[in-house]
Amino acid sequence: MDPVLKEIYSLVVPAAPYVIAAYAVLWVGLFGYIAVVLGRLGRIERELHVVEEAVARKGVTAGS
Amino acid sequence: MELRVDKKRLTFAAVIAGAVLTTVGFVLAFLVAPPVLADTTLASGGGAMIGGELIANPVLFSQKIFYFHVPVAITSFIIFFFTALYGLRFLMTKDKAFDTKARIATEVTLVFVVLTMITGDLWTRFEWGKWWVWEPRLTTYFIMMMLVIVYFVLRASIEDEERRAVYAAAFGILAFLDAPLSFLITRLVPSGNHPVVFKVGGGLDAIQVTTSVVALLGMLCLGYAIYQMRFREERAKERIEALKASLED
Amino acid sequence: MPDAAAAARRVSSWRQFKAILRKDIVMELRTKEMLTSMSLYALLTLVVYQIALSQSGSGFDIRLIAAGLVWLAFVFTSMLGLNRSLVHEKDQGCLEALLLSPVDRPVIFFAKSIGNLIFLLIVEIITVPIFAVAFMSGRPIAGPFWMIVLSGLVGSIGIAGVGTFLATMAVNARGGSFILSVLFIPLMYPALLAAVAGTSAAVLGGPGYVDMFWRSVGMGAGIDAIMLLAVYGLYEFIVSA
Numbered sequence: 001m002d003p004v005l006k007e008i009y010s011l012v013v014p015a016a017p018y019v020i021a022a023y024a025v026l027w028v029g030l031f032g033y034i035a036v037v038l039g040r041l042g043r044i045e046r047e048l049h050v051v052e053e054a055v056a057r058k059g060v061t062a063g064s
Numbered sequence: 065m066e067l068r069v070d071k072k073r074l075t076f077a078a079v080i081a082g083a084v085l086t087t088v089g090f091v092l093a094f095l096v097a098p099p100v101l102a103d104t105t106l107a108s109g110g111g112a113m114i115g116g117e118l119i120a121n122p123v124l125f126s127q128k129i130f131y132f133h134v135p136v137a138i139t140s141f142i143i144f145f146f147t148a149l150y151g152l153r154f155l156m157t158k159d160k161a162f163d164t165k166a167r168i169a170t171e172v173t174l175v176f177v178v179l180t181m182i183t184g185d186l187w188t189r190f191e192w193g194k195w196w197v198w199e200p201r202l203t204t205y206f207i208m209m210m211l212v213i214v215y216f217v218l219r220a221s222i223e224d225e226e227r228r229a230v231y232a233a234a235f236g237i238l239a240f241l242d243a244p245l246s247f248l249i250t251r252l253v254p255s256g257n258h259p260v261v262f263k264v265g266g267g268l269d270a271i272q273v274t275t276s277v278v279a280l281l282g283m284l285c286l287g288y289a290i291y292q293m294r295f296r297e298e299r300a301k302e303r304i305e306a307l308k309a310s311l312e313d
Numbered sequence: 314m315p316d317a318a319a320a321a322r323r324v325s326s327w328r329q330f331k332a333i334l335r336k337d338i339v340m341e342l343r344t345k346e347m348l349t350s351m352s353l354y355a356l357l358t359l360v361v362y363q364i365a366l367s368q369s370g371s372g373f374d375i376r377l378i379a380a381g382l383v384w385l386a387f388v389f390t391s392m393l394g395l396n397r398s399l400v401h402e403k404d405q406g407c408l409e410a411l412l413l414s415p416v417d418r419p420v421i422f423f424a425k426s427i428g429n430l431i432f433l434l435i436v437e438i439i440t441v442p443i444f445a446v447a448f449m450s451g452r453p454i455a456g457p458f459w460m461i462v463l464s465g466l467v468g469s470i471g472i473a474g475v476g477t478f479l480a481t482m483a484v485n486a487r488g489g490s491f492i493l494s495v496l497f498i499p500l501m502y503p504a505l506l507a508a509v510a511g512t513s514a515a516v517l518g519g520p521g522y523v524d525m526f527w528r529s530v531g532m533g534a535g536i537d538a539i540m541l542l543a544v545y546g547l548y549e550f551i552v553s554a
Binding site for chain 1: 079083086090125126128129132133136175178179182183186187189190286289290293294296297300301303304307308310311
């Protein structure tokens with residue numbers, strides 16, 4: 001093996017799994033969390049919409 | 065109503081900005097920022113010639129973790145500050161919204177603290193060969209993580225809503241005070257078997273600082289966005305509860 | 314005239330303080346419940362230490378961990394005592410009565426804290442000689458005795474002050490004593506670390522131990538001051554919630 005390459009690889013390769021894992025955990029963690037929150041938020045706002053409509057309907061029937 | 069739409073846009077913008085900035089930070093960290101050279105390893109005989117330059121620190125690649133680890137840590141601490149701030153404002157105003165805000169800030173703090181712990185620990189595992197070392201920063205973060213978890217344990221154990229809010233606010237303030245104290249005491253009371261406190265090299269150059277700042281801004285945007293989204297979710301939940309209660313009348 | 318009113322108020326605060334403190338002490342002297350249970354608990358902790366150290370052999374220098382062991386016993390004992398002192402107040406409706414009476418909230422806090430501090434110190438005075446006889450024979454402490462006393466005092470003040478505050482929260486939460494311990498240990502971490510470092514310096518000696526002792530005790534006192542100030546400011550909210 002080329003000695004220069006060997007030297008370079010020896011500097012990068014052992015640390016690579018840890019560095020990759022660190023960045024992966026960070027990004028997956030953050031954006032995964034954001035995705036989960038966004039999904040929940042969408043569902044709840046839809047539910048809010050439904051409930052608001054129900055209240056409005058009830059208000060109309062009560063008024064007539 | 066106008067304001068809420070603006071907040072919504074702002075949150076959306078923050079997510080995009082956070083994604084862009086962290087990606088730019090990532091690219092800068094790996095492609096542009098030169099390695100930080102620690103001159104301590106030269107004395108111990110480590111070192112390598114690369115590109116005609118003597119590189120002192122033989123483990124250059126693992127330090128790339130810091131470009132994201134440090135911003136996440138700083139962000140977690142900044143958000144924790146809001147736990148204490150909103151706690152204080154709750155105690156002064158007794159406005160329930162501040163309690164919700166403090167709770168969500170603590171929740172976001174927990175996310176960032178856990179991410180800090182994991183990224184930091186991966187570095188520790190590689191650089192020191194151990195999964196855990198009772199080093200000042202690690203210890204401080206461990207204690208801070210415990211405090212944040214305990215905050216939720218405390219909340220879960222109190223039924224009365226007002227009392228829960230007051231206790232949580234008080235504990236949040238104490239916990240925020242406690243974190244820097246832990247750091248100080250672990251630094252200033254050396255116990256002899258602590259390893260040398262690591263430092264990122266002797267001084268950083270402009271590009272390294274820029275990379276860190278870009279990543280930090282990205283993390284802050286993400287933190288803000290998560291906080292806002294969670295707050296909107298909680299508000300929507302409260303609104304649904306109120307509407308349902310009015311429906312049943 | 315306002316001066317006289319203020320003076321009267323100060324005197325009455327001091328009287329209130331003394332009355333609450335005396336109530337706690339008289340009650341304790343009558344029942345001896347807290348002191349016996351705390352001392353017994355501390356002794357049993359020492360028994361557990363004996364089990365833990367039973368395989369360490371005669372060459373093991375207990376002084377390396379003596380300060381930590383002693384503080385550990387104090388931490389667990391104090392949690393027991395703190396919880397009891399506030400549970401008593403609540404069970405007998407005493408805390409509510411105190412809150413209804415025109416007593417300043419800080420006065421209640423200080424009186425309860427000082428009461429707890431006194432009980433903790435008594436237990437420490439009982440425990441330390443027993444620990445010394447049981448585990449430290451033939452291994453004298455390096456520093457002067459007053460160093461042990463001083464670091465013990467600094468640590469105990471922090472435990473009693475912050476502990477009283479947290480115990481007031483814990484009695485109103487579900488699973489009181491469990492909540493107290495999970496709140497107490499992480500929050501007291503810096504103060505306890507300083508206390509152990511100070512006591513350890515006095516026990517171990519070695520080069521520069523006086524310097525180390527003063528640094529630890531100084532930091533411990535500083536942490537106490539910050540935490541007690543915060544707790545003092547927050548107590549009013551807690552107790553009336």
